Amino acid sequence: MVFRSADGVSACESGRQRLDQLSIKVSELDAASAKKLEPGLSDDLTPHMRWWLPEDEVINGxxxxxxxxxxxxxxxxxxxxxxxxxxxxxxxxxxxxxxxxxxxxxxxxxxxxxxxxxxxxxxxxxxxxxxxxLNMNQCALSAQIREPHLAPVSGLFDATRRISIFRTGQRLKVSSSQGIWPGQSPEPVYNQLYQVLNDWFPGSARLHGVQSCTQTWQTTNTFTPxxxxxxxxxxxxxxxxxxxxxxxxxxxxxxxxxxxxxxxxxxxxxxxxxxxxxxxxxxx
Ligand SMILES: Cc1cc2nc3c(=O)[nH]c(=O)nc-3n(C[C@H](O)[C@H](O)[C@H](O)COP(=O)(O)OP(=O)(O)OC[C@H]3O[C@@H](n4cnc5c(N)ncnc54)[C@H](O)[C@@H]3O)c2cc1C
Structure with a gap:
């Protein structure tokens, strides 16, 4: 989990304390340890903070x-x-x-x-x-891995943009937690998904050209108060x-x-x- 700035950290702090109470490990990582876990992570972007949840899992739904x-x-x-x-x-x-x-x-x-x-x-x-x-739509992107060593080994959540990037087999999935109204144009969110993937794992996915087979889609989720x-x-x-x-x-x-x-x-x-x-x- 990466925070681009200090802004979002305090909002997640109470969640981290709850995980602590449940003995679920969350540790802070320095750049070298993060790179060991995820060798494809960009060297050009330095997050404000990195949290590692070693017991967390990524699934192929x-x-x-x-x-x-x-x-x-x-x-x-x-x-x-x-x-x-x-x-x-x-x-x-x-x-x-x-x-x-x-x-x-x-x-x-x-x-x-x-x-x-x-x-x-x-x-x-x-x-x-x-x-x-209340019904809101959420957007996702799926792309073929171009260079396996540049792609995530497991998963990364950009807590500032609220976007997750993870590997499922030969493909990468990038999905946004941001809700948009049904009928609203998803294009700005799709663009952000491409941008965030390139920010953290540049060169990892085949995003352009006839062989790219990139898919973007949105689905409706229903929320309670x-x-x-x-x-x-x-x-x-x-x-x-x-x-x-x-x-x-x-x-x-x-x-x-x-x-x-x-x-x-x-x-x-x-x-x-x-x-x-x-x-x-x-x-x-
Ligand atoms: C891009 C994206 C990323 C997500 N990432 C995560 C994540 O990382 N972690 C997480 O916890 N959740 C995630 N979610 C949320 C998760 O997908 C939803 O919360 C979950 O799918 C809701 O499940 P559900 O069974 O309530 O509804 P749905 O998945 O909408 O399933 C309802 C089913 O009912 C069927 N149905 C509807 N009407 C009828 C009918 N009249 N007769 C018969 N069948 C009917 C539909 O066809 C559908 O199959 C994500 C969602 C999206 C869109």
Missing amino acids: RQWLNFLKTDAMRHGCAFEMHSNVTAIQSDGKLYVQGAKHPAAASAQFDATVVCTGHHAQELLGPLGLKLPL DGMPLVGPTKCPGVWLNTGYGSTGWTHAPGVAHLLASSFAKSGQHDSALLGKLNVNRFD
Whole structure:
């Protein structure tokens, strides 16, 4: 994690203290130690401060999801791909339309957990539920590695620009935590992604020419007022919610999935102590 100036350090200090309390290591690095970890780091840019989180990890999201899906199927989970939930009733009954069911078919479960990201409101609005969610887009860039020794070994977060750069296989991924309004031009953020990649790892990626295969894209994330997700039962019996992750869904989802699974193991009685802080009705 690098800070270009002293400005952002104090804002992150309380987070660092919380990590300390949890015995999660964060150490300050000098230039030589940083270069040992990441030999491709630019010599032209000297950050104000560098933090190293040795226990932190970078994941390839697509690969991770495939592993999870295969594992879930081995445990008896059934996935119905290329299908849309078109409606939900207040008792949790679902209507699904898609490859298997060209005409909408209904299905009833002990509980239905709505985890459709920014589409949750569309499904729950007809049940009279108004969710405190705000949709913002986030931008990312993926580029082919040109020179492996100039590319990051693991990952770097530019805390000043709020942009992360990390290696996934043969490619580099650069993504911004800055939210833009749906419909707003993403070009200024895309330009910043290229700039920040060149600042820290110059020459590492193939960014130009017909063979570059560079991809830029934006996706919609949905945010709650306190930045924590909405998880747990709604006022409609049988309908649960698991959404509102903003820009930290990968970080929080495994822990929340564990909480939900243990709640369902107790016959759907949610554990209020554990899920209380994420309560769906906490903004009412
Ligand atoms: C560029 C970028 C970088 C990010 N980096 C990080 C990071 O480093 N760390 C981190 O923790 N998080 C990161 N995130 C955030 C993370 O991706 C999101 O928080 C997470 O994807 C939210 O997960 P979700 O399942 O709630 O919603 P989504 O990922 O939006 O998934 C919702 C799913 O529901 C499906 N769906 C919607 N409506 C229906 C329907 N009617 N019927 C059936 N299916 C439906 C959609 O097709 C979709 O597959 C990043 C996001 C972006 C855009």
